[in-house]
Structures are given as C-alpha cells and as structure tokens.
Amino acid sequence: MLKLNVKNETSRLRTVVLGTAQSNGPTPTKEEAYDPKSLEHIIAGTYPIEKDMVNEMEAFNNVFKKYDVQVFRPEVIEDYNQIFTRDIGFVIEDKFIKANILPDRDRELDAIKYVLDQISPQNIVSAPDEIHFEGGDVMLWNDYIFIGTYKRPDYSNYITARTNQLGVDFIKELFPNKIVKSFDLVKSKTEPRDNALHLDCCFQPVGIDKAIIYKGGFYDEREYQYLVDLFGVENLFHIEREEMYHMFSNVFSIAPDVVVSEKNFTRLNNWLRDNSFTVEEIPYAEIAKQEGLLRCSTLPLIRD
Template sequence: MKLNIKNETSRLRAVVLGTATSNGPVPKIEEAYDPKSIEHIKAGTYPKEEDMVAEMQAVASIFEKYNVKVYRPEIIENYNQIFARDIALVIDDVFIKSNILPDREKEIKAIQYVIDQIEPKKVNKAPSEDIHFEGGDIIVHNDHIFIGTYKGDDYSDCIVARTNMKGVAYIKSLFPNKTVKEFDLRKSMQDPKDNALHLDCCFQPVGKNKAIIHKEGFRNLDDYKYLVDFFGNENLFHIDRDEMYYMNSNIFSISEDVVISEKGFTRLNVWLRNLNITVEEVPYTEIAKQEGLLRCSTMPLIRD
C-alpha cells in the first residue's frame, strides 16, 4: 500500500474506520479518559453499543457510496476501538504509530494487518515513552503541520493532555522541510465545555481554503490569531462553546467539496452548503458522548 496524506481535504481513497462492536460495559468513572464521558456515566446516558454500531455503519455506507476503501480494526472483545484517529496517523507517505495511553496499546495491534501492507521503512514509532502525541492533535495542511499540545505545568497530571512538546519535536524531526506550528490548548477534566481534548476539537480545515475554529479552545490568544492570519477571518467559521461541546469542528472531509457531518449541526451545515460543499449528514450524537466525533473515528491512509 502506498500511503499519501498531504492535507485534510483531498479526495479520500482509503481510510481506517473504528468499530463499536463488542465495545464493553459502561466504564467506571475512574476508568474514563475525558470529562464528557464522565458526565454521561454519572447521568446514566452513556451510549449503548447498538446505537454506536448503527452510527458508524451510516458512515461506512457513505464511504461505500464514494468508492472509498474502508479498513476496520479486528475485534477485541469488550474493548473500545471507536477512535482510530488516536492510535496512528499518516503524513505524506509515512505511517506513524502514536504513543498513547498505556491502557490502549491493544488498539494498534488490531490494525496490524493494515500496517503489514505498508513498506516497513515507512512505519515509524517514537523512540521513547515520554514522547506523547495522538492523531487528533495533528492536522496536516500541505507544507504545514498544525499540532495541538498543552504547556501547563500540570501536564503529567492532566489525563486530557495527550500531546507534549517532545511529541511536537518528534514530528518536526520526521518532517524537517515542513513548517510545524504548535498550539497550546485549553484543558479541563471538570467541564467538557472548557476542554479541547485534541486540536480537531477546536479547529479543522475544510473545503478549499476555509476552516472551522473555536477561539476559546486556545490558551494563548496569539495561537488563535496565527490561524486567523493564516486563513483570513472571512474564511473561518467560528463555533461557540456549546457547538464545540457537541464537536462541530470534528466533521470529516471526503474531498474539498464533500464532507460527512452530524445531522444536528444545523448552522455549520448551512454554511458548508453555501460554499457549494455537499454535506452527507449522519447521526453521531451517541458517539459524541465520548468526546469524539467523525474525524476522531477515522484515520485516512490515502488521498489523491
């Protein structure tokens, strides 16, 4: 398999889509990795497996409609394998295994059959366990790589901080000819409306030169201004705190003019259609309860 990912919006040809099959029991609060899951565990509204399976099948059907090759993880019994974006990523023709939370190491083994189809010298793993990054924090934009991180002194105690500056430096070392820019994200284990779990929870390019952004997701105003200057304010769709909570920036592009979006994202979907982008709407509110949406559950392998 010859990988090729230069950006978030070129025509998709092959993708790993996570699975909700055999997702396991409702986790205990102390087992949850994010404040939104905890909120739903406490409320008794944590998503049911059959609902999440149906939501992911709706996405698989759209990929089929657009002739996208879809790879699914091998099933691990009673284990959450929904968020394929966390475990690995592709930049250019390079496959990079993430250094993720230790409890989730099994997930990468479930896509080993995909990795086996890639030229071995193109498969990378960070050389040290203290180099942290997840795919949701890394957005490829042609000759730029945007990376979400957390620069707070409490990084080591902050379970919602998934990418550190050593992770940023590692990605830089792999792609010395690209401009790598990190963004210090707002984190909270108490309130999911104040928690940008990954960069794609508060920012994502879409279409030809547009992007979705949540200003308050950035701890440093200069980071936000960098993106405003980069894209131009007129090309940005600003989402508010509630829209960020419901994951409006976490849609997924099949091409510059086709996106998959949650059917409840009314304001965003109108804006996208006004740009002549085809919006394929799916139900994804149950999966969203785990603080992840469409980009989080997909890991692109090949785009034109």
C-alpha cells in the same frame, strides 16, 4: 502494498481505517473515564449503548461506500472500545506514525496489524515512550503541520493532555521541510465545555482555504490569531462554546467539496452548503458522548 499519501485534511480520500463499535464493552466506571464528557454521561446514566453506536458507524461506512473509498476495520477485541482510530496513529505524506497513546490502549494498534503489514516497514515510525502524540492533535495543511499540545508544567496531571512538547519536536525533526506550528490548548478534567481534548476539537480545515474554529479552545490568543491571519477571517466558521461541546469542528472531509457532518449541526451544515460543499449528514450524537466524533473515528491512509 499500500502506498501511503496524506498531505492535508481534505483531498479526495481513497483508503481509510474506520473504527468499530462492535463488542464495545460495558459502560465504564467513573474512575475509568478518559475525559470529562464521558464522565458526565456515565454519571447521568446517558452513556451510549453499543447498538446505537454500531448503527452510527454503519451510517458512516455507507457514506464511504457511496464514494468508493476502500475501508479497513480493526479486528474486534472483545469488550474493548475501538471507535477512535485517529488516536492510535496517523499518516503524514508516506509515513505511518504510531501514536504513543494512553498505555491501556496499546491493543488497538494490534487490531490493525493486518493493515500495517501492507505498509513498507521503513515507512512505519515509532517514537520513544516519553514522546507523546495522538492523531487528533495532528492536522495537515499542505506545507503546514498544525499540532495541538499542552505546554504547562502540570502536563502529567491531565489525562486530557495527549501531546507533549517532545512530540511536537519529534514531528519537526521527522519533517524538516514542513512548517510545524504548535497550539497550546485549553484543558479541563471536569468541564467538557472547557476541554479541547485534541486540536480537532477546536479547529479543522475544510475545502481548499476554509476552516472551522473555536477561539476559546486556544490558551494563547496569539496562536488563535495566527490561524485567523493564515486563513482569513472571512474563510472561518466560528463556533460557540456549546457547539464546541457537541464537536462541531470534528467533521470529516472525503473530498475538497464533500464533508461528512452530524445531522444536528444545522448552523454549520447550512454554512457549508452556502459555501458550495456537499454535506453528507449522518447521526453521530451517541458516539459524540465520548468526546469524539467523525474525524476521531477515522485514520486516512491514502488521499489523492
């Protein structure tokens, strides 16, 4: 059996579910796009092809092998996008919480049933249908759970709004000993540079006391300021609008001092090295065209 344990984003990783780009299916139509960045590339004819995405994910998998991380992959569903495992569930402490995701993505959970079967049933949590959350919006930092959400009344009009207030309340009830803090994110259906699809598109802790942050992703400046005060401005790497578009905050930590990052993120990667991180650079720019990157492709199950 798997003894789940995740309390933050950066402790030494032992076991993870990494998505797959095998049999990813044809390029979606404009009507099928889940997010404005995918739409942009569908229209431009630059939507990523399967072979390139498989190669990128294999580079990621090789980094996990290097660090002796146990890796599970979803069972392949034909012609189906299964790259972003972060959306389908997440672990907090010893609980696996099934995400309530866009309805036509339910099959992605079925594809990791063989993993869930290795988890004690009492540690698997499901929520009623009206409660929405996805793993990209849920960020752990020891005593804190940070949750990205969308608080305005037009929530149901936005396919890019993935976590509602009911989702925030559900997590609060489940973990009464944690400090649960929600952040109202900026959303756009049409401009990917102004769409924080999930919290990890505009914020993520790295190391023990540092974080990457994009001020423009927060609808309420006071919520952004809360994180500045908590981490200290000197510990934050502020990214620009175009860097947010390329998903600079969506890196992935294998250990407090090891970060997997996209090889083109020069400014960020230099800052990480200047702060004594080992940076494992891999190509991931094709997958990024679907408004998801390294953190989105992973579902950590066990960290030290």
